[in-house]
Amino acid sequence: MIPRNVKGCWNSGYCGVGCPTNAKQGALLTTIPGALDHKAQLFHGLRAERLVMNQDRIDHLLASAMGPDGVTPSGITVTLKARQFVVAASAIGSPGLLLRSQLPDPYHCVGKRSFIHPVNATVARMPAKIDPFYGAPQSIYSDEFNFKAGTDGPVGYKLEVPPLHPAMAAGVVPGHGQPQRDNLGQLPWMQSVIALLRDGFHPDSPAGTVSLRDDGSPVLDYPITDYLWQGLRKAYLTMAEIQFAAGAEAVQAVHLDSGWYTSWNQAKDAINQLPMKPHRARLFTAHQMGGCGMGADPKNSVVNGFGEHHQVANLSIHDASIFPTSIGANPQLSVYALAARNSNRLAQKLRKQG
């Protein structure tokens, strides 16, 4: 079972699009009010544009205030000065901010070794209604295939059972136009399994790179290698076999060339023939990690084990960008744990400095 941080959950199944009852104990209800109670100030509607250095320290952050739509700059620039800066802008946003700021990066580590746990999926038509949009979402997982082959063998994958809320399912359920409409009409009987590939542990899984577009926004280039394609095919097979074993009437790989298969043998033969290439297999990710990796050696890392930047004295990074590899698990708890540990240490250090 996956533990859930909820209080008084109504099991409505809406977690992925915002909890209507405040049962989900997200940062909006926990850490942010806690920080405000301790005199933190919250500035919202700002986009961090650039950290500006003076000698070996960050002097200030330049931010753009957004207009009423929340995404278009209003033309107003805000300058934030602080003694210490902590970046937590995500595994894509944090390297993006460091690159835009042209901070020291003598070994070209920023934006490198970005991981995503590439994900593929199968859907199954079950004989009874299971209403996959209700109830506590994604409560079951399996690591049976995750760590078995170590780091030298084929890529491992974690299996999870995602919720199929209609708004999310429409992006996953196979087909376009009428076929997709027909599939979505079957949603109450539909079940899905997803596989999250544990990327970055093998030389043939070399990770992606974050760079900047012309407008300064960050973009991730992530190569799906033959090694990963083999893992994705194997994952389709595993997920289909599990679904038939659980009584599915039919299974479809979430792949443009897959039909509905009505037996495990038919699925096995067909999945083994599917072209494993971009824009045919539908892949997605919810776990971005790395890009400002931590390590003891500045030659291959951006921050040390406490999230402190190797070259900039008053800059720390406390988010998933400091993971040196992917982790093969949903990263939220590890991000919280690292941030709590590193923030406590930083607070002690700053208190000592007076």
Ligand code: SF4
């Ligand atoms: S299932 Fe999720 S969205 Fe619904 S009440 Fe519980 S925590 Fe909130």
